Amino acid sequence: MKAIKFYKAGGPDVMQYEDVRLDAPGPGEVRLRHTAIGVNYLDTYHRSGLYKLPLPSGLGFEAAGVVEAVGEGVAHLKEGDRVAYGAGPLGSYAQARNMPASRVSKLPDSIADDTAAAMMLKGMTVRYLLRETYKVKAGDTILWHAVAGGVGLIAVQWAKHLGARVIGTTSSPEKAALAKSFGCDEVINYTEENVAEQVRGLTGGKGVPVVFDGVGQATLDASLDSLSPFGLLVNFGSASGPVRNFDAGTLADKGSLFLTRPGLNTYVETDEALQANVADLFEVVGSGAVKIEVNQTYALADAVKAHEDLEGRKTTGSTVLLP
Template sequence: MTHAIRFHRTGGPEVLQWEAVEPPPPGPGEVRLRHHAVGLNFIDTYHRSGLYPLALPSGLGMEGAGVVEVVGEGVSEVKVGDRVAYTNGPLDAYSEVRTIPARHLVVLPDEIAFEQGAAMMLQGITAHYLLHSTYPVKAGETILVHAAAGGVGSILVQWAKLLGATVIGTVGSDDKAVRAKALGCDHVIVYSREKFPARVRELTGGKGVAVVYDSVGRDTFLASVACLQRRGTMVSYGNATGPVAPFDCALLHKAGSVYVTRPGLPDYIVTREELLERATALFEVVRSGKVKIEVMQRYALKDAAQAHRDLEARKTTGSTVLLP
């Protein structure tokens, strides 16, 4: 018998329970995987709270890394003993052992540790599609990244600099400002004491930025739109402060005929080929040292509730992993 985090009702971190479970044997196309590390992401709190509804009771978690223990019939993607990592798929990453469709797994390069692998798949592939597909950033452009010291934000900053962009980052504290600057931000705005739209206009000579990458949601949406240059793109990819309120589409015209999009990871890894393409690109920049995945916090998996409390209280920086 192994253990996993499960919840039977939605609510705060207190609904997360450490339970004994028996993963089903892998069926056709599935494998049994023993986790060595599990990634913590803000979307996990949306599932737990009911913002993104699930059938209950439910497991939790969208990414992890570990070793394949058993393969089901017809599995060709991986083999027993492979070091693998994944994102997306059925929510059950907060577990010691799980059964998962093999199509979601990618082989983890030997140079990348399990903790890194667990911390980088969802956040790193998200950064890849945001920068290369949702809005393809070009050298010389100026962009705005909210939560620049956070999990996705820290990868966005590094990768955008690699693409030749000028990066303005926002953070909530002076400590996080130091980290954002170290990651490569050309300018850092501490939004708790500065009105970031005015500061962005000042930094860009009144022009505004080509794109805003906003994982904050409700509290920053309208101000983010105000930061865009004419025909700029507002990318709202998270709801850390709650969902964005309804707004009048005429606002987009008044802001300079700007675009707004709300992307989601599953739509950017629809096929296995696309998953492998994005994962390969991520592994390459990490192995090169040009993008660093730093695990800043570690919690025992059984202490997932405390990890959620700290995440929602903005006490975490960069990437966090849960250890079985």
């Protein structure tokens, strides 16, 4: 079968589309034939070397597909089942693969394959951020950076479903209009406006109790300056580069603030936690409360182009590779 592999860290062109041997599934595993594969900014961190991996390596954490073979000891899945996964292990950029069956979830009929591939990692991320890292409740006002991206559009809808007011940031009028069409209450264009000043103006000078920031270093100061006293900055990504050389005393100076750097793997470390997360995600998507926007599709063989467009900020919503 064909898969994407890379042998050295670097730009999109280090990815190679090549033949890979796939053995029969072992005990506790299933073999999946992928029908759609999710693309996430996290994939660029692995490919570029920002997050170190043993090389050579595959890429990708999420996909949807069909069970083609079942290993010994697997009882909850059978051949022909439609399934999806979103928490690894690494290697979803492939036509087929073997997966630990306990990390795979059976898809309900109400969710299409491309939707599932586009929503698993991003949706599971939003779920832990909004329901565990900071438990968003009705009446909260939250700030979400890069609100027109795949994670951001899911987050806007889920936060509105919980009764929150959402302020978002983005880089263009077109992306702002997209975010508003998904329910974002206010959108700040960070290329033209001072984010913290706008947030203060929109909150009567109070600031917000929580900022969800997947951008990283470039938005750090604006995020901190947007928080109310005792507020929480949730830095869950590093699209502009990781936060470095941070002085913890800044948190005291700006209002006894809190800063956390969470990751999905910790929140879904056990199979039980993973399936609880997925059940919530399937519920909000299946009910229509959260709609998944697949705005770009590429052939698996064109993964280089997909990464170029993603890093060039030419994409909105979710991106899917078709094997």
